[in-house]
Structure formats: structure tokens, C-alpha cells
Amino acid sequence: MMDAGDFRAGDVLSIACPFTATTIERAxxxxHVSVRWPWWDIDSDNEFVRWNGMVALGVPGNGYAAPEVAVEVFRTDPPPEHLEAGDVCRVxxxxxxxxxxxxxxxxxxxRTGSLPHPTRTVTVLRRGLSYREFPDESHLDGSGYGIHPGDGIPYTFELLxxxxxxxxxxxxxADAMGRAWRFNGxxxxxxxxxxxxxxxxxxxxxxxxxxGTPRxxxxxxxxxxxxxxxxHQDTVRDWMALTEASPTP
Known part of the structure; x- marks a missing residue:
């Protein structure tokens, strides 16, 4: 497993989180389905953001292609179509x-209204999704699904x-053809x-x-x-084979 502080753009990961008991707040x-979030506490000292303890999860396969649905990584067990408000499930x-x-x-x-306060955002897209599919005007900032390692959710990460x-x-x-390049990602x-x-x-x-310093x-x-x-082309092909996506700009 990789260190939770070690991420960089372009990484291909396997991400998981143990399924944890909770309740359905809105069927x-x-x-979307809303669940009582089992890993965060309400930040009662935050005067500007009032979080109600619930998180709405996007549910794919309902004929609606909103970006937040397509990128959602959390799931409920049983699936949300079998759950009603008040039911116990796992997320x-x-x-x-x-x-x-x-x-x-x-x-x-x-300061998100929840505790602990996030110190890092790692934005990810699931296999099969490319950055270009999500316009900048979406609330996802055009780049995917934000997770916060170290925010109390017991993620595990494997670097692929x-x-x-x-x-x-x-x-x-300098490359084999004598061209000089700067690596920006x-x-x-x-x-x-x-x-x-x-x-x-x-x-x-x-x-x-x-x-920028001597090698x-x-x-x-x-x-x-x-x-x-x-x-370089082999690197691109290997990345695309794992992600089923176009390279992220």
C-alpha cells in the first residue's frame, strides 16, 4: 500500500474503503441517495458552513449523466434501489x-463544516472517464472527484x-534526437x-x-x-490500458 501523503497527477491507483454500517436518510x-456519514463529525464551531451530517451519493444507471454521478466512487450495500429512508445499510x-x-x-x-478538517485534496476519475468529459463549469472543478486523505475515512491506496x-x-x-525538454507532468x-x-x-x-537545480x-x-x-508512447499506452481513458492534460 502506498503512503497516504504520496500522490501526484497521472498516478493510477486502486482505491478502496471498508464498508461501514450507516442509515439511509433520503431514499x-x-x-442520488443520502446517507448518514459514518466517518465525520459536525464542526459546531463553524459559523459559516452548517453541515447536517449527511452525504448525497451519486447513483449511476438511472438515465441521468450528471458529472457527479459519473465520478462517484462510494457505493451502498444493498444497492440504493433496494433501500428506503431509515433502512440500515453499509457504505x-x-x-x-x-x-x-x-x-x-x-x-x-x-473549513468544510465537518471534522477533521481536510489538509489535502486528491482529485480522481474512475477507470473509463477522461478529464475532457467534465467541463470547467461543473461543481467538480472540471477534473473529477475530490477525496481528502487523512480526513477520517479509512481509505486504502495501491499505486498501480x-x-x-x-x-x-x-x-x-535532452532526448535521443538532441531536443531539450522541460517536464511539467x-x-x-x-x-x-x-x-x-x-x-x-x-x-x-x-x-x-x-x-531548476544541478543534477x-x-x-x-x-x-x-x-x-x-x-x-514515451509505450508509457502512454500502458497508462491508457489501465485507465481506459485519454491522458489527463
Whole structure:
């Protein structure tokens, strides 16, 4: 299992949460069911946000394609169509493949009306969903479903793939064709020559600088060894095979 503080955009994860007993507050209506959330407490000191202890979960398969329904990762057991208000059920996440579209740290922590206060948001999309499917005007900020590791929900995470794990944001490399590039993320490469990026950098890669600082011999050796075989296109194909999605910009 991966460390709950170790995430970056492009990661492909298997995420899960043990199913925990709770009650249905509002039965399924169109595309949502509301449950009493078993992991958070109400922040009674928050004068601006009054949370009622419930969370509405999007329910796919009801003929409505709202973004919050498509990206929902939590499920009820039994399924919501078999539940009425007041029924006891369980809520959790079965092992689900997702990819990370954004990571944001919060200092000070977010004041959401619930406790504990989130200090990090990791935004994910389930397998089969691409960033481009969710316009910026959605309340999901255009990038997926936000989870808050460390907020009391007992998530488990398994890292399945981290594209370009041997690089850091801001690294500068030279490729096999002699082009210099800046690495801004797995699918965000800037060539220094001003020409179109085309199919991306040609492997093997040589590390020029480490995120704006001089490279170390160890870092340079790791980049060279990691790109001695394969290609940028292979990395993209491996990522797409796991996510069934287009690469996140």
C-alpha cells in the first residue's frame, strides 16, 4: 500500500474503503441517495458552513449523466434501489481503479463544516472517464472527484502506475534526437526549440537539471537507466490500458 501523503497527477491507483454500517436518510431520488456519514463529525464551531451530517451519493444507471454521478466512487450495500429512508445499510468503496488529475494541499486546512478538517485534496476519475468529459463549469472543478486523505475515512491506496516516476516536475532533459525538454507532468512536455511537441521526447533521456537545480550523478543515472528501453508512447499506452481513458492534460 502506498503512503497516504504520496500522490501526484497521472498516478493510477486502486482505491478502496471498508464498508461501514450507516442509515439511509433520503431514499433514491433520480440519481442520488443520502446517507448518514459514518466517518465525520459536525464542526459546531463553524459559523459559516452548517453541515447536517449527511452525504448525497451519486447513483449511476438511472438515465441521468450528471458529472457527479459519473465520478462517484462510494457505493451502498444493498444497492440504493433496494433501500428506503431509515433502512440500515453499509457504505464504502469496493476496489476501484482511478487516476489522479490534481493534488492540492491546504494551509490552513479547509473549513468544510465537518471534522477533521481536510489538509489535502486528491482529485480522481474512475477507470473509463477522461478529464475532457467534465467541463470547467461543473461543481467538480472540471477534473473529477475530490477525496481528502487523512480526513477520517479509512481509505486504502495501491499505486498501480506512476508514469515518469524517475522525473520531478521542472526537470530538464535532452532526448535521443538532441531536443531539450522541460517536464511539467507526464503529459505536459515543453520543447525548448519552440517547435511542436509531436509524439513527445525520444528515449533514452539524459537529465540536464533537477527541477531548476544541478543534477546529481545518481539522478542522472536513474533517468538514463529508466529510459534505456521503451518509449514515451509505450508509457502512454500502458497508462491508457489501465485507465481506459485519454491522458489527463
Amino acid at each position: 433514491l431520488t433520480w440519481d 464504502g468503496i469496493p476496489p476501484t481503479v482511478v487516476h489522479v488529475t490534481a493534488v492540492e494541499d491546504h494551509a490552513p486546512p479547509l 502506475l506512476r508514469p515518469y516516476a524517475f522525473l520531478q516536475t521542472g526537470d530538464e532533459v 507526464p503529459w505536459d512536455w515543453t520543447p525548448f526549440d519552440g517547435e511542436p511537441a509531436g509524439p513527445g521526447p525520444a528515449w533514452p533521456l539524459s537529465l540536464l537539471t533537477r527541477a 546529481s550523478a545518481e539522478a542522472a543515472e536513474a533517468v538514463a537507466a529508466s529510459t534505456a528501453s521503451g518509449s
